Amino acid sequence: MERNQILAEVQEIFRDVLDNEEIELLDATTADDIEEWDSLTHIQLIVAIEKHFKIKFTSKEILSWQNIGQMIDCIASK
Amino acid sequence: MxxxxxxxxxxxxxxxxxxxxxxxxxxxxxxxxxxxxxxxxxxxxxxxxxxxxxxxxxxxxxxxxxxxxxxxxxxxxxxxxxxxxxxxxxxxxxxxxxxxxxxxxxxxxxxxxxxxxxxxxxxxxxxxxxxxxxxxxxxxxxxxxxxxxxxxxxxxxxxxxxxxxxxxxxxxxxxxxxxxxxxxxIEYNNTIEGCGQFLWGLFKKVVIADNLATSIDQVWNNIDGATGSTLAIAAILYSFQMYTDFSGYSDMAIGVSRLLGFTIAKNFNHPFFALNMADYWRRWHMSLTSWLTDYVFMPLNIRFRDWGKFGMILAIIINMIVVGMWHGANWTFAVFGLYHGLLFVPLILSGAFFKKSKIHTNRLGLPVIADFGRMVLTFMLVTIGLTIFRAGNISQAWSYFCGMSDRTLFSIPDLDGKVELYTAFVSIILMLIIEWFNRDKSLLLSYIKNIQRPIVLALLYSFTLFIILLLRGGSADFVYFQF
Known part of the structure; x- marks a missing residue:
């Protein structure tokens, strides 16, 4: 799948889970940029992304992402 | 030292x-x-x-x-x-x-x-x-x-x-x-903010915490002889003692670091304005809770993520027991952690856990009645937890709660050290007012930097220090040194 396509789909998941239609994701976006995105909603996002793309992340992968770009790279590599 | x-x-x-x-x-x-x-x-x-x-x-x-x-x-x-x-x-x-x-x-x-x-x-x-x-x-x-x-x-x-x-x-x-x-x-702003933060911490520690310490200790030393109302007031005052003692230390550490040119982690964000327990733990001993969130709660939560809300409840209960036990080797700390873990269950089940709480204010800038009620309720739940925390063992905590829940709860409380208590009481009110109207500022009292004349500031700080020393309570160690 195209990287841009993944980003668009992840953005849709973010909007849905965090209940905020105004969220715009960029590679450099971090949890500091989105008010609703914290350690708790992070897990809900992970579960929704895993379900959507039918993939499974390792704990280390999840804990090492520092921005959206790294998350998208990880999804693309699956 | x-x-x-x-x-x-x-x-x-x-x-x-x-x-x-x-x-x-x-x-x-x-x-x-x-x-x-x-x-x-x-x-x-x-x-x-x-x-x-x-x-x-x-x-x-x-x-x-x-x-x-x-x-x-x-x-x-x-x-x-x-x-x-x-x-x-x-x-x-x-x-x-x-x-x-x-x-x-x-x-x-x-x-x-x-x-x-x-x-x-x-x-x-x-x-x-x-x-x-x-x-x-x-x-x-x-x-x-x-x-x-x-x-x-x-x-x-x-x-x-x-x-x-x-x-x-x-x-x-x-x-x-x-x-x-x-x-x-060395910067002018760092210096005055550092001094201001240090004085603020010193005020909380020596004027509030130290003035409260003796009276509260006396109640704890004679639980059987104290009325229910005395025990209840002492429990409430202990919440303020813990907060002013520990956040006072943290403020002084922030101030000292500032003076040396460093910015260190924030530890408290006005926890008594929390609207629920999740909100409270985002505001109390923040450097510990964020540490445990990153290294205990998150790995557990990730591991249990396919179990839905039950997985999250399990992760939070384990995390909170670790928070409790981190304070030391006593079953009271384990029960304190379990108690806080269980308080998260209704928040997770209702979904309130995932929403960040926002305080609504009225025309006067004060919290609306509903939010004030939530703050008081959260404070009472915190006070129950801190009573378990303060007890020497589980049976002492139990005696305390039993003593508090009899008919004497409605009698006039009787605590020793009236002058110290009045000083602490007025200071607590003053602290809450200052904190409330400065709650969005990263460093309390940072508005002082608008005063650009060093001599005026030096006089102001000296006067504040004089008042603090005049009103100080008996010298007591910081509660958190034992951890």
Whole structure:
């Protein structure tokens, strides 16, 4: 799948889970940029992304992402 | 050496002058000096514990390098695991070894077995829970790829032992090391904000916490003889004592660090304005709770993520028991943690856990009635938890609650030390008003920087210090030194 396509789909998941239609994701976006995105909603996002793309992340992968770009790279590599 | 002592004033004046006069603009020189000053500060409390701190620093410094240069993922994993095992077992040995022996003995006795188990005379190094957590986050963050290992043992040693945070936190993360790599300059704003923050912390500690301490201790020493209302008032006052004691220390640590050109982690964000328990834990002892969120709660939550809300409840209960037990080896701390863990269950089930709470205010800038009610309810739940926390053992906590819930709850409370209590009471009201109207500011009293005349400020600070010393209570150690 195209990287841009993944980003668009992840953005849709973010909007849905965090209940905020105004969220715009960029590679450099971090949890500091989105008010609703914290350690708790992070897990809900992970579960929704895993379900959507039918993939499974390792704990280390999840804990090492520092921005959206790294998350998208990880999804693309699956 | 406590912050509110003459010896600390002398020590800090020497450190401050040497850092900013002969060592001005020399990052390396300042770091070496700060490391030596920190070891002196620690050794002054108990020199026998210095070797442990130094050896632990050396081991974790080289472990960090090993993890980053490991030939395989497996090797770096095992080196990180070694670090975690070393850190956690050091903590377990010094803090919990005797507790395990006693609890095991008690369990065998309950089963009818006679035991002859010995406890050991282990001296717990001061601040061990704080510096061990700093060491652990360093190796874990290198493994997770969040930080690079540092090639400067002096800077690393200073990060671990930085004297303002060594005995009672805040628990800074490895990103703090970046501040040790850059040139620090003496700045007007840093100086006045640092002094302001220090004075604010001093006020909370010596005017509120120390004035409350004696009266509360007397109630706890005679629970059976106290009326229900006295116990209830003492429990409420203990919440304020804990907050002003610990946040007072943290504010002084922030102030001292500011004066040396450092910005350290924030530890409190007006916890008594929390609207629910989740909100409270985002505001209370923040450097510990965010540490445990990153290294305990998140890994557990990730592991249990397919179990839905039940997985999250399990993760939060384990996390909160760790929060409780981190304070020491006593079943009261475990029950305190479990109690807080259970309070999260309705929040998770209702979904309130996931929403950040926002305070709504009326025309006067005060909280609306509904939010005020939620604040009071949260405060009462916190007070129940802190009563368990304060008790020497579970049965004492039980006696306290039983004593509080009889008919004398509606009698007039009778606490000793009226003058001290009135001073503390007025000061608490003043503190809450100042905190409320400054709750969005990162550093309380930062508006003082608008006063650009140093002499006016010096006079203002001297006057404040005079008032604080005039109203101070009996000298008492910081509660969090024991952890």
């Amino acid at each position: 406590v912050f509110n002592s003459l010896i600390f004033l002398v020590f800090f004046s020497v450190v401050y002058l040497i850092c900013w006069v002969p060592l001005k603009n020399t990052t390396k020189g300042q770091n070496i000096f700060l490391l030596l000053a920190s070891y002196f500060f620690y050794g002054y409390a108990d020199w026998r514990m210095l070797p442990l701190l130094i050896v632990a620093t050396l081991i974790f410094y080289f472990l960090g390098k090993g993890i980053a240069t490991a030939k395989s993922e497996k090797q770096s994993y095992w080196l990180t695991a070694l670090g975690v095992v070393l850190g956690v077992s050091t903590l377990l040995y010094f803090k919990y070894f005797n507790f395990f022996i006693e609890s095991f003995g008690a369990l065998l006795e309950t089963c009818g077995q006679h035991t002859n188990l010995h406890t050991f005379n282990i001296i717990m190094p001061l601040g061990i829970s704080f510096f061990t957590f700093r060491l652990l986050s360093y190796v874990i963050d290198i493994y997770r790829g969040k930080v690079e290992p540092i090639n400067d043992i002096v800077a690393f040693g200073t990060y671990v032992a930085f004297f303002p945070c060594l005995l009672s936190g805040p628990i800074d993360r490895p990103t703090f090391i970046n501040q040790l790599k850059t040139v620090r300059t």
